[in-house]
Amino acid sequence: MEYLKVEEGDQREPVSPTGQFLNSEALSLCILGVLELGVPISIDESHMDSLVKDVFLPTNPRFSSIMVEDENGEKLWKRVKVKIKDHIKTPTFPSGLSPKIYDKYIDDYISDIATEKLPVTRPLWQIHLINYPTSNSNAASSMIFKIHHSIGDGFSLIGVLLSCLQRADDPSLPLTFPSVPLSSTNKDSNGLFKKVSRIFSVVTNTVSDFYTSIVWSSLLEDDMSPIRSGVAGVEFRPFSVATVTFSLDHIKQIKSNIGAKTVRVQAKQIQLHWCCSTRGNFAVMFPIKEMIKLDSKTPWGNYFAFLHVPLPKLTDDDSTSYSNPLEFVWKTREIINAKKSSLGVYLTGRLLQVLKILRGPEAAARYIHGTIKNVSMGITNLMGPVEPMTLADHPVTGLYFMSVGAPHSLVTTIMSYNGQLRIAIGAEKGLIDAQKLKSCIEDAFQTILKAACDDDT
Structure with missing residues (x-):
């Protein structure tokens, strides 16, 4: 540079x-x-x-x-x-x-x-x-x-x-965003056993996540697969973009029926509904501060972190237990919930600062590059406005974003806008057919929606 x-x-x-x-x-x-x-x-x-x-x-x-x-x-x-x-x-x-x-x-x-x-x-x-x-x-x-x-x-x-x-309805009013429910503590969960159990869970998950981050950033990498070529310089190769739109009402319906706690987690579960028999992980990149409101006091910077999440494997031995597609969703949610009770991302942030002090910013940048390169895909999401928007009297019918320059064969982003959820897929050309993957995600969503709304499931 x-x-x-x-x-x-x-x-x-x-x-x-x-x-x-x-x-x-x-x-x-x-x-x-x-x-x-x-x-x-x-x-x-x-x-x-x-x-x-x-x-x-x-x-x-x-x-x-x-x-x-x-x-x-x-x-x-x-x-x-x-x-x-x-x-x-x-x-x-x-x-x-x-x-x-x-x-x-x-x-x-x-x-x-x-x-x-x-x-x-x-x-x-x-x-x-x-x-x-x-x-x-x-x-x-x-x-x-x-x-x-x-x-x-x-x-x-x-x-x-x-x-x-x-x-679009009233330019004098500010844009509004989906409310983020604050986590509440159940009064019955304040017992000594519950507190000790919670602390033990945080410590265990933190150690596991921090260790996994170091190993996958420095020593190991995911297997080659239909979604990972593993070639050097993949970030400079041509890629295709495809987007798919889902109704937020349908996602809320799925969330309600299966007992998921947030729509955002559910969106990630939908995105991951494919079978993976090889070793694979994805890097979730997320802002540390949630987009609750937009005003001139919104903090600026790069307040984000990476979180390694394993892709749930589906082998021949699992075919019976996963005949119900919601089993796969519940398994994914279990993994996500365990990651949420962890301080691993903060320790990783401290590690980057130490690397910068001892070896300079380029060493820290190479560590981040390895973190992204060695996993199968990246995924991130943001919340968008609830109501329709205009730009200089031009109505905005659709809105999405894409992170580019990362050494992945597959990058996905998720954003809500005006009652819809937009998933954007950035896929390496010659390896992944973005339109076919889009079709698979649409089929997976319909399968999950049908199963979640079926009283017999």
């Missing part, structure tokens, strides 16, 4: 440790935020400049900064003058084609921009205006925001995009 040297008197601020890890020789991660619009984009150049200058850039000074190094090799954010036209891209495709064909053009375009590095001499973001229809959400056009992960975590970056939007 090439960095510009800082000059005396420059306006600058330190780059956070995690920001340094995510923009290094070993690792460079970005977020793609995709807004699907119900009408063609009719924003002229001057209006677009005004939107970026007056709405987007003021959200954080890092959108007007580049990453540089001082005389001691420390990375800093340096404020620069932004040439907006250098950050706005408008691709041209053949005209008069069907939305299905444009799906392929846009898929290839997303693959191209995902693997291209952002110029280090400019602030680390781009906006792509795609004025062609797609079959997704009956969109007439799309806007893609590419923002480097060193600027902030997914919580912060998606929050920036949403802060540029308005409620």
Whole structure:
């Protein structure tokens, strides 16, 4: 990674440790935020400049900064003058084609921009205006925001995009998000035995998770499989994007019927409903602070962590017990619940800080790269607004995001919006058929929904 040297008197601020890890020789991660619009984009150049200058850039000074190094090799954010036209891209495709064909053009375009590095001499973001229809959400056009992960975590970056939007029903009102129920403690569970049991569970799971993280980041790796090629540099290979949408009402119905505690966990269980007879894990990347509300006081940074979760195996010996698809869901939930009663992610965060102090940020970045590379897939999720939105009077019919630059053959992201849950799949071309995987997930969801609503199950 090439960095510009800082000059005396420059306006600058330190780059956070995690920001340094995510923009290094070993690792460079970005977020793609995709807004699907119900009408063609009719924003002229001057209006677009005004939107970026007056709405987007003021959200954080890092959108007007580049990453540089001082005389001691420390990375800093340096404020620069932004040439907006250098950050706005408008691709041209053949005209008069069907939305299905444009799906392929846009898929290839997303693959191209995902693997291209952002110029280090400019602030680390781009906006792509795609004025062609797609079959997704009956969109007439799309806007893609590419923002480097060193600027902030997914919580912060998606929050920036949403802060540029308005409620369709009443622009004067703020966007609202699904409520996050606070965990309550049962009064009957305050006995000494329960407390000791809970402490023992936390200690045991913490030791297990921390040990697993170190081993899988440094010594072991998942087996090669239909969802993992294991090739070096997989993050630079072309990939396909497919999305699938589910009704949140259906997911809540499944959650209620099987006794799941949160919709978010249930969404991950749906995503994992395939059989795996080989050794496999997935890395869950999640923000430490939940997106409860969006306002100017939302904290900025890279407050996220990785959590190793094993893919439940299904062998011939298990075929009878897993004849009921909910058995697989319950097993997955059991694993997730055990991971939740663990402090392993915090110990891993401390380990990264120690690595940075003793061996420098590149060593910590290589450790994170190994953490991601050695597992089969990555998964992360965010909550989106409850009500429909507009951008400069353009109705937003669909919303999803994708994490790119990670050394995975398969990455999935999950986001809710306007009563729906959108799962986006980023799959390595030549290894995974993204459309076939999408179809499998849809079939799995219908199977789970049918089983959860069947009184005889």
